[in-house]
Amino acid sequence: MKSALLFVVTAGILVLSGCTDATFPFEQVTSGFDFSYNLPEAGVVDITVLNCYMSSIRTLVSSEQQGSGQHSSSWDLMDTDEERVENGLYYIRVKIDDLLLETKMYEVSS
Secondary structure (H helix, E strand, O other): OOOOOEEEEEOOEEEEEOOOOOOOOOEEEOOOEEEEEEEOOOEEEEEEEEOOOOOEEEEEEEEEEEOOEEEEEEEOOEOOOOOEOOOEEEEEEEEEOOEEEEEEEEEEOO
C-alpha cells in the first residue's frame, strides 16, 4: 500500500507529511549524482542533505568560502555513517552566510 505525501501550507510554511512512494515530479535518482547551484555573491556556503522529516542526515559542504557564480557538488546517497540512505524523499539545502539560498528535492529509489 502506498502512503500519501500531504502538502499543507500554513502561514507561508510548507509542512510535509509522509515519506514513502512520492508520486510528485521530483527528480528521481538511483545512484550518486552531481548538482549545481548559483551564488549571487561570494560568501560562506553550507550544503546539507535532509530527510523527509527535515532532519539533517549528511553535510556535503561546511563553512566553505566560495565566490559568486555557478558551482557544483555531488551526493553519493550516503548518510553521515556512510550507509546508503533508504528509498524516499530527500532535500539538498544550500545556504550562504546562514541564509537559505535554495532547497532541491530528490526521490531516491533502488
